[in-house]
Amino acid sequence: MPKHYRNKKKPFEYSKKWSLRSVFLLATLFLYVPIIVLIVFSFNNSRRGGNVIWKGFTTKYYDKAFNNEDLMLAFGNTLTIAIVATIASVILGTCTAILLWRFRFPFKPLVEGLVSLPIVIPEICMGVSLALFFSAMGWLGNTSDIWPFNLSNIMIAHITFCFPFAAMVIRTRLQSFNREMEEAARDLGATEFQVFKDILLPHLKPGLVAGALLSFTLSLDDFIVTFFTSGPNTVTLPVKIYSMVRFSVTPEINAASTILILLTLVLTFFALRIQTKDDSIL
Amino acid sequence: MVPLGIIFMYSFGENVSLVEVKTTWTFDNYKRIFEPELMTLLWRTLWISILATAICIVVAFPVALVIATASPSSKAWLLLLIMLPFWTNLLIRTYSLLNILGTRGRLNELLGWIWLRTNDFLTFVGAGDLGLLGAKFVPIKFLGTPGGVVLGIVYVSLPFAILPIYSALERMDTSYLEASMDLGAGQLQTFFRILVPLAMPGILTAFIITFIPALGQFLTPELLGRGQVDMIANVIQRQFKGANDWPFGSALSLMLLYVTFILLALRAFGDAARSKREANL
Numbered sequence: 001m002p003k004h005y006r007n008k009k010k011p012f013e014y015s016k017k018w019s020l021r022s023v024f025l026l027a028t029l030f031l032y033v034p035i036i037v038l039i040v041f042s043f044n045n046s047r048r049g050g051n052v053i054w055k056g057f058t059t060k061y062y063d064k065a066f067n068n069e070d071l072m073l074a075f076g077n078t079l080t081i082a083i084v085a086t087i088a089s090v091i092l093g094t095c096t097a098i099l100l101w102r103f104r105f106p107f108k109p110l111v112e113g114l115v116s117l118p119i120v121i122p123e124i125c126m127g128v129s130l131a132l133f134f135s136a137m138g139w140l141g142n143t144s145d146i147w148p149f150n151l152s153n154i155m156i157a158h159i160t161f162c163f164p165f166a167a168m169v170i171r172t173r174l175q176s177f178n179r180e181m182e183e184a185a186r187d188l189g190a191t192e193f194q195v196f197k198d199i200l201l202p203h204l205k206p207g208l209v210a211g212a213l214l215s216f217t218l219s220l221d222d223f224i225v226t227f228f229t230s231g232p233n234t235v236t237l238p239v240k241i242y243s244m245v246r247f248s249v250t251p252e253i254n255a256a257s258t259i260l261i262l263l264t265l266v267l268t269f270f271a272l273r274i275q276t277k278d279d280s281i282l
Numbered sequence: 283m284v285p286l287g288i289i290f291m292y293s294f295g296e297n298v299s300l301v302e303v304k305t306t307w308t309f310d311n312y313k314r315i316f317e318p319e320l321m322t323l324l325w326r327t328l329w330i331s332i333l334a335t336a337i338c339i340v341v342a343f344p345v346a347l348v349i350a351t352a353s354p355s356s357k358a359w360l361l362l363l364i365m366l367p368f369w370t371n372l373l374i375r376t377y378s379l380l381n382i383l384g385t386r387g388r389l390n391e392l393l394g395w396i397w398l399r400t401n402d403f404l405t406f407v408g409a410g411d412l413g414l415l416g417a418k419f420v421p422i423k424f425l426g427t428p429g430g431v432v433l434g435i436v437y438v439s440l441p442f443a444i445l446p447i448y449s450a451l452e453r454m455d456t457s458y459l460e461a462s463m464d465l466g467a468g469q470l471q472t473f474f475r476i477l478v479p480l481a482m483p484g485i486l487t488a489f490i491i492t493f494i495p496a497l498g499q500f501l502t503p504e505l506l507g508r509g510q511v512d513m514i515a516n517v518i519q520r521q522f523k524g525a526n527d528w529p530f531g532s533a534l535s536l537m538l539l540y541v542t543f544i545l546l547a548l549r550a551f552g553d554a555a556r557s558k559r560e561a562n563l
Contacts, residue, residue, distance in 0.1 A: 020344045020347060020348050021348060023341070023344040023345060023348075024344065024345050024348040024360075027342075027345045027440065028363060028364070030437065031364070031367045031437070031440060032367065033382065034375065034378035034381070034382045034437070035367060035370060035374075035375065035378050037378065037382060038374070038377070038378035038381060041381060120494065120542060120546060121494075121539055121542055122495060122497060122515075122538055122539075122542060123495070123498060123500075124498045124518055124519070124535060124538070125498065125535045125536075125538055125539050128522060128531060128532065128535045129535070131522060132532065221369075221370075221371045221372060223371070223372060223373045223501065224500055224501075228522065238371055238373045245373075245377055257371070257378070260371055260374060261370055261374060264370055264371070265366075268366065268369055272362075
């Protein structure tokens, strides 16, 4: 090897360059510092303007948040909506993915485009159109309805924007499915349903899990669409936090936010665990 | 397949939303968009989104580059590090910025500290009396200013920009870079003339994926703009929740939708042109 060549840096070793590394570090700091400060200040022992000056450690705002009935109701609503939306999105998403993967039918590109529409359009358009849709149907969050049913329009709204994502993930997984396996099963006498249950579903499992987790997180995080489709009595945690922020900034909001962040973290952790496990099996 | 049909109808709900209240097929709502007051608003929405997207891409590129060229074992961790905030609630992230950007917030605290140290240093070298930095540290106002809103949008959409650029860089054939270096190009030349053009599809995706949500951003201007830096989404929201002018709000959100479609169509067009070009090569 010529001498000058050896001393030269290899062109693709950008991750070893200090200038780029420092940009990476700064960007990471930029992404994390606000969230960490938020979590730290949820333990701040200061009533008003709790976010400015540190006044000692306390967990009383967690007590307060947990004893705040409105907040806990909103939390329960959020979880209920997320669970229902996830289950429905995965089922619908699987149907859509199989439909688009398996069959040919007229206007297929149009249907494909329509399904992926909620992924690309701005959230606010989605929220507005769903609000209009519900009011046109006369289907506003009825205050007289008993608990899980008064959330039905938020659930439907969430399913509408979650299932395209689930369908997308599941479809990606379907593409790696070996059609010959299906044919082999058929040859060995399996029925249509057996092929679906014993061949296709096991193959799809990682996709289903990923789709479910994506839907759950999306539903859990959604603010805009819920904001437009919720009634006064059907509040989710993000909407509740928003109205609290509008009212005043208190450590209680930090505590509530921290709970939501922790929930997301735990979910992500499980998602990664499941994924790595699946990868090692396959 | 029946629920699917219903959902399809829902997605059609977007398209027919203008026909709400009374369908008179009037263009008055659209005309109102072009009134000067709203034009300033649209213009502001546009430049804030463009600026935020540009900053995102400029920051995202080196970050994606570092991840893409890291060792395979650390790659997954670095990616996770970047993606974790993305899974955190948008509202919570915006709210967390309130504390950082306030007049007495962390960022101003940091800047004040830097100002103090610099001043000490200047005094030390004997230039303290010149008052180069002003007599007192003046906290920068971020909340309620366009700068704060831009920063907020960059904060929430940075992971979106990093991911597509990363996947473009990941797929790239590194032999092009080596060839460029062998042919005598310097590091910088290789970077700008080979690496950046090769990553262009990723950069374009990053642009679209950041710019479209930025246009429709509601929370950031609402919380960080303090009602002084309204963007189109805030006006839409007010038509629905306050002013009760639903047709006008619908017209505005359809405007947003059209812009989205035009951008997506442009990109599809560009993609087609590119693959044609590549096929000709």
